[in-house]
Ligand SMILES: NC(=O)c1ccc[n+]([C@@H]2O[C@H](COP(=O)([O-])OP(=O)(O)OC[C@H]3O[C@@H](n4cnc5c(N)ncnc54)[C@H](O)[C@@H]3O)[C@@H](O)[C@H]2O)c1
């Protein structure tokens with residue numbers, strides 16, 4: 031997809047990877063709605079981006095992605111403000127912590143909801159023009175993570191969701207590509223400090239940073255953004271799961287076939303479009 035003239039929604043856009051994706055899309059001529067629960071940071075980021083790219087190119091909407099009403103209202107406001115929607119980036123996420131239900135709500139439930147809203151507004155079968163949904167998973171969506179079992183479970187869920195909506199069966203109806211990105215550890219505020227406040231936390235932090243150092247350090251946000259732009263540009267990628275690591279850079283998780291809905295989509299669904 032060429033981004034010039036397109037409209038995107040990015041959740042968790044106030045900082046980190048979400049800010050990076052937003053900035054990159056603005057540079058390529060898109061307009062972007064930034065959604066985040068951090069209102070002060072979101073406003074500050076949006077102001078900075080507006081001064082570089084133009085006030086008419088950005089819109090900040092305070093939004094807790096776990097609140098279904100707030101998400102629905104945010105999507106409505108984007109359509110009212112910009113008049114169209116072409117790209118949804120479900121990026122907001124939190125790392126593992128004591129409240130596992132909250133990790134599940136932010137990292138998986140809200141991504142499912144954001145995907146369904148994106149499909150509602152962009153699907154050809156519902157009068158939309160088609161589009162692109164990129165769900166930000168993690169290498170923890172493909173590997174176990176000893177200090178993040180719930181985090182890993184949510185990211186595995188994001189990969190399964192994206193692969194399933196990214197099948198020919200759905201694309202024939204919607205014209206919406208759905209893909210997932212799986213970066214390894216990246217240099218954003220989500221990373222824990224090297225020095226923790228309790229011995230138990232220190233044990234985890236030491237193991238975490240030993241893993242990061244052993245992998246060649248943290249990815250820079252720009253390395254993840256480069257992969258993101260490749261995925262946006264390549265219209266042949268649907269249901270694709272992009273990996274980004276220090277060792278191999280950008281590549282795709284290989285999968286066998288199955289569960290694609292191809293015979294049904296080609297025999298029945300396609301002929302109705
Ligand atoms: N940094 C990494 O190592 C890494 C690696 C792989 C995947 N990821 C994933 O990338 C995504 C972005 O992470 P990041 O590293 O930029 O982290 P980050 O903490 O810098 O940014 C996350 C953003 O999400 C927002 N957010 C959190 N909960 C929210 C909610 N309920 N409603 C709205 N916004 C909310 C935060 O306010 C923040 O702005 C996450 O899904 C994360 O799991 C991160």
Ligand SMILES: CCCCC/C=C\C=C\[C@H](O)C/C=C\C/C=C\CCCC(=O)O
Nearest residue numbers: 125168169170173175176214215234238
């Ligand atoms: C001590 C708490 C660490 C919290 C780390 C925070 C966020 C990291 C998020 C990334 O999405 C994780 C990315 C890749 C990790 C994948 C597998 C790790 C395997 C090794 C391990 O178990 O640590």
